Amino acid sequence: MTVAATFLGGAKSRLLPASIPLRFFAAAALFQCLAWLMLLLGADELQGFQGGLGRPLAAVHLLTLGVLVMTAIGAAFQLLPVATVQPLRRLWPARAVFWLAVPAIVALTYGMSEGEPGALAAGAAGIALAMLVFAAAIADNLRRARSLPLVAAHGWAALAVVSAVLLLGVLLAVNSWANLLPDQASAALAHFILAAYGFMGLLALGFSYVLVPMFAMSPAPPRLPGWIGFWLALAGFAFGTAGALLAVDLLLAAAAVLGLGAAGCHLASMAWVWKRRLRKRMGLSFVLVRVAWLVLPAGLLLGLALALGLPVPGGAALFGFLVLVGWLLTFLMGILQRILPFLASMHAGGSGGRPARVSELTPGLPLKLHAGCHFAAMAVIPAGIVAGNAALLRLGAVAGLASALAFCWFVLVVMLRLRAPRTR
Amino acid sequence: MTAEAPPVWNSADGTHIDVRGLPPPEPMVAVIALIERPETGDIIIVHLEREPVFLFPELDERGWSYEPIPGDPGEFRLRLTRGA
Numbered sequence: 307m308t309v310a311a312t313f314l315g316g317a318k319s320r321l322l323p324a325s326i327p328l329r330f331f332a333a334a335a336l337f338q339c340l341a342w343l344m345l346l347l348g349a350d351e352l353q354g355f356q357g358g359l360g361r362p363l364a365a366v367h368l369l370t371l372g373v374l375v376m377t378a379i380g381a382a383f384q385l386l387p388v389a390t391v392q393p394l395r396r397l398w399p400a401r402a403v404f405w406l407a408v409p410a411i412v413a414l415t416y417g418m419s420e421g422e423p424g425a426l427a428a429g430a431a432g433i434a435l436a437m438l439v440f441a442a443a444i445a446d447n448l449r450r451a452r453s454l455p456l457v458a459a460h461g462w463a464a465l466a467v468v469s470a471v472l473l474l475g476v477l478l479a480v481n482s483w484a485n486l487l488p489d490q491a492s493a494a495l496a497h498f499i500l501a502a503y504g505f506m507g508l509l510a511l512g513f514s515y516v517l518v519p520m521f522a523m524s525p526a527p528p529r530l531p532g533w534i535g536f537w538l539a540l541a542g543f544a545f546g547t548a549g550a551l552l553a554v555d556l557l558l559a560a561a562a563v564l565g566l567g568a569a570g571c572h573l574a575s576m577a578w579v580w581k582r583r584l585r586k587r588m589g590l591s592f593v594l595v596r597v598a599w600l601v602l603p604a605g606l607l608l609g610l611a612l613a614l615g616l617p618v619p620g621g622a623a624l625f626g627f628l629v630l631v632g633w634l635l636t637f638l639m640g641i642l643q644r645i646l647p648f649l650a651s652m653h654a655g656g657s658g659g660r661p662a663r664v665s666e667l668t669p670g671l672p673l674k675l676h677a678g679c680h681f682a683a684m685a686v687i688p689a690g691i692v693a694g695n696a697a698l699l700r701l702g703a704v705a706g707l708a709s710a711l712a713f714c715w716f717v718l719v720v721m722l723r724l725r726a727p728r729t730r
Numbered sequence: 731m732t733a734e735a736p737p738v739w740n741s742a743d744g745t746h747i748d749v750r751g752l753p754p755p756e757p758m759v760a761v762i763a764l765i766e767r768p769e770t771g772d773i774i775i776v777h778l779e780r781e782p783v784f785l786f787p788e789l790d791e792r793g794w795s796y797e798p799i800p801g802d803p804g805e806f807r808l809r810l811t812r813g814a
Contacts, residue, residue: 391754454754516754520758520784523763584763651787663787
């Protein structure tokens, strides 16, 4: 074997097999279609939705577990070893997480939609098991981390939070038929705060400190604002969870203020990166990312207004939409459309063919369609929530479904180009 | 604080840059910043701690080729060639 062949083999061995991250990303793309479809079917129930079983709850979990968590898991398995400079010891946990999580998400959301306790319980148990395997694999990697302490700290905190999310989630699932909890709404709010801001938020913020400078071609931002933001965020989760469980609005308001401080620190770091970037043309993906950065504080401000008792029509549903779709989904779709061709280019080629360029692996039309339809959904659905208009909600869900289908098209094209032979 | 600028020097075999000790993604950013400078020549020797996995797509995109060359113990040394 030549030196060059050894080198390329060594470089690629630091990556997971392409099938591992890509299966999570492809599943996320498909679950996004199902989430919007479920919202379309449940649009009439969304008005005045306050939690409880039904299609809106199923749509929320198709989005959170199916899209956000699957994307985060795929990204974590692929990118964390690079960030920590430590390879994953074993690949089977990644495959096990996928095969545990996918049927569990289907069962859980079917149970939520149709009010089937058996499916709900089986799904909740499967997801809990999948997340525990994921947490164990990631903890093993973080424990050996030699680099990027801020990213590792976000990872550790996310893993700590996930146990509370799972506990509350399983309790809520059991409570749907056993009535164990004295106040289901309080537990559901705590579950939401910890899952959305705690688990997903920490992963999104933590990975941003590596991914955004990498894609923008910028030096890493100063560490101090990142650390201040991290501790403010942890304090916010503590106040928010306590406020939700104890039903104390003042604690929830304090949590929102702490969250705004954390978001401010994070956005200051991202602005620092943006100002110093070498890559001037950041493309459509970073239009999505920048919109998500704007929605992050907007969601927290709405949360603060709700905690202070200000009248906001459809306030709870609007808050959930801003956090889950406006911030997290928009951010992850922006990042994913950069990661996918980037990863594919590292796995493509070989066998004597020339390497595939990222630009060759990025189809433009599906991404333009996705962004247009996604932004349309982001505009129409809040209007439908505020106006209490089911027709607007349905229209927004159709736009969201179109965006999800366009994203599936994009994923499919990247995968087909990944498999295509190349010649010089 | 962010890391200081990595050392860059010229020798007979090309322009050298030593990015060892920098956290991700600083090595990649430093190399790309160097190759985008107008005064940079056609050959760059990069001194790294490990294979720069995420650098390769960026080099491909910019039309640079790369190959490993012998380095010091514990070092991964890479020769980049413009337009090859």
